[in-house]
Amino acid sequence: MGKLRFEITMSVDGFTTGPDPGFEHPLGIGGDRLHEWLFGLRGFRERHGDTGGETGPDNDLLEESFNATGAIIMGRRMFSGGEGPWEDDPNADAWWGDDPPFGVPVFVLTHHPRETVTKRGGSTFTFVTDGIEAALEQAQAAAGDKDVGIGGGASVAQQYLKAGLLDEMLLHVAPVLMGVGVRLFENHLDDGQVELECTQVIQSPAVNHLRYRIVR
Amino acid sequence: MGKLRFEITMSVDGFTTGPDPGFEHPLGIGGDRLHEWLFGLRGFRERHGDTGGETGPDNDLLEESFNATGAIIMGRRMFSGGEGPWEDDPNADAWWGDDPPFGVPVFVLTHHPRETVTKRGGSTFTFVTDGIEAALEQAQAAAGDKDVGIGGGASVAQQYLKAGLLDEMLLHVAPVLMGVGVRLFENHLDDGQVELECTQVIQSPAVNHLRYRIVR
Numbered sequence: 001m002g003k004l005r006f007e008i009t010m011s012v013d014g015f016t017t018g019p020d021p022g023f024e025h026p027l028g029i030g031g032d033r034l035h036e037w038l039f040g041l042r043g044f045r046e047r048h049g050d051t052g053g054e055t056g057p058d059n060d061l062l063e064e065s066f067n068a069t070g071a072i073i074m075g076r077r078m079f080s081g082g083e084g085p086w087e088d089d090p091n092a093d094a095w096w097g098d099d100p101p102f103g104v105p106v107f108v109l110t111h112h113p114r115e116t117v118t119k120r121g122g123s124t125f126t127f128v129t130d131g132i133e134a135a136l137e138q139a140q141a142a143a144g145d146k147d148v149g150i151g152g153g154a155s156v157a158q159q160y161l162k163a164g165l166l167d168e169m170l171l172h173v174a175p176v177l178m179g180v181g182v183r184l185f186e187n188h189l190d191d192g193q194v195e196l197e198c199t200q201v202i203q204s205p206a207v208n209h210l211r212y213r214i215v216r
Numbered sequence: 217m218g219k220l221r222f223e224i225t226m227s228v229d230g231f232t233t234g235p236d237p238g239f240e241h242p243l244g245i246g247g248d249r250l251h252e253w254l255f256g257l258r259g260f261r262e263r264h265g266d267t268g269g270e271t272g273p274d275n276d277l278l279e280e281s282f283n284a285t286g287a288i289i290m291g292r293r294m295f296s297g298g299e300g301p302w303e304d305d306p307n308a309d310a311w312w313g314d315d316p317p318f319g320v321p322v323f324v325l326t327h328h329p330r331e332t333v334t335k336r337g338g339s340t341f342t343f344v345t346d347g348i349e350a351a352l353e354q355a356q357a358a359a360g361d362k363d364v365g366i367g368g369g370a371s372v373a374q375q376y377l378k379a380g381l382l383d384e385m386l387l388h389v390a391p392v393l394m395g396v397g398v399r400l401f402e403n404h405l406d407d408g409q410v411e412l413e414c415t416q417v418i419q420s421p422a423v424n425h426l427r428y429r430i431v432r
Contacts, residue, residue: 183229
């Protein structure tokens with residue numbers, strides 16, 4: 001069985017979006033800046049139907065993450081595109097279009113039972129209504145020996161962290177101070193500090209990658 | 217003329233203290249965890265009157281910072297030990313005792329004029345009442361070719377950052393999620409994103425060191 005991993009890009013001051021994330025600006029206003037390191041990479045472009053793009057350590061890490069991931073868990077709002085017109089519609093389609101970039105089964109945490117949605121390229125969306133542990137079990141069964149990735153949002157990762165189920169965090173730290181936005185973790189950890197062990201650091205001009213094992 | 221540098225230890229989730237920092241717990245409850253990497257180092261122990269201690273990359277960086285710093289600027293509360301009995305007493309003595317660990321002139325931002333206080337080992341405290349630029353001028357004159365360090369708190373660093381006067385940030389990222397506490401920068405940067413350039417990454421088991429140049 002693989003690990004349960006959470007991977008996210010944040011600013012040096014700890015923001016994962018710009019201000020006012022929502023349907024129009026899923027990453028918040030100015031939040032695209034955080035993900036600039038990603039957009040030009042060959043691995044990212046490939047999975048979004050484009051050709052070409054940069055190779056190098058950032059791309060290697062991205063490819064490694066893609067290849068290691070056998071299933072993904074995400075929150076309801078991550079599926080439907082954040083707060084916005086689709087959020088309250090239990091039958092809203094995926095914000096990710098007909099050809100989502102995942103290529104693996106995705107398990108969506110929701111309160112609304114719904115049939116599995118199948119998209120192109122191996123991305124299926126299965127809706128899990130009986131909690132995070134049930135979603136993890138299903139995702140692990142689908143992933144086989146590979147890792148299960150938490151696709152976000154941060155609150156979903158936080159729930160797995162609090163439940164002691166998260167194995168690893170991979171943080172892509174973009175060289176910018178956002179000043180405002182949504183934080184990696186808001187003040188939710190009322191049950192004490194969580195010890196980490198840094199297992200990998202990759203430095204590149206566009207972004208630093210810090211990989212942590214959850215020790216607890 | 218040297219650089220204006222801000223150096224601080226923070227958790228992976230961006231906290232620089234535990235909850236409720238104050239006179240009794242200057243680093244907040246549980247906040248000592250953040251600075252564990254520091255307490256055992258030879259350079260730290262030396263400057264606190266102890267002998268022995270660890271050497272290695274963390275200590276090298278600490279020594280390098282000490283040696284590069286010719287003067288320090290700090291806020292009033294940093295001088296008197298945070299919120300607490302001394303905070304409202306304009307004549308309160310330094311929280312740092314008779315033998316402070318600085319060894320260089322310290323310039324304290326305050327609204328209360330006061331004579332310079334001289335302590336052992338070359339630490340003097342000069343009180344500057346006419347603003348951050350005046351404090352920087354005095355500190356630079358005292359530092360000569362060396363850097364001026366911002367001794368904190370984070371709000372002082374934020375003021376210099378907003379004024380476009382900060383050259384460098386050195387972040388010591390401790391492998392822990394604090395969950396609660398004081399953030400590196402609270403939501404104060406209403407004047408937009410600040411671009412950084414990462415100029416150095418040092419990985420060690422106890423803490424990762426990330427050095428950034430402020431590009432703006």
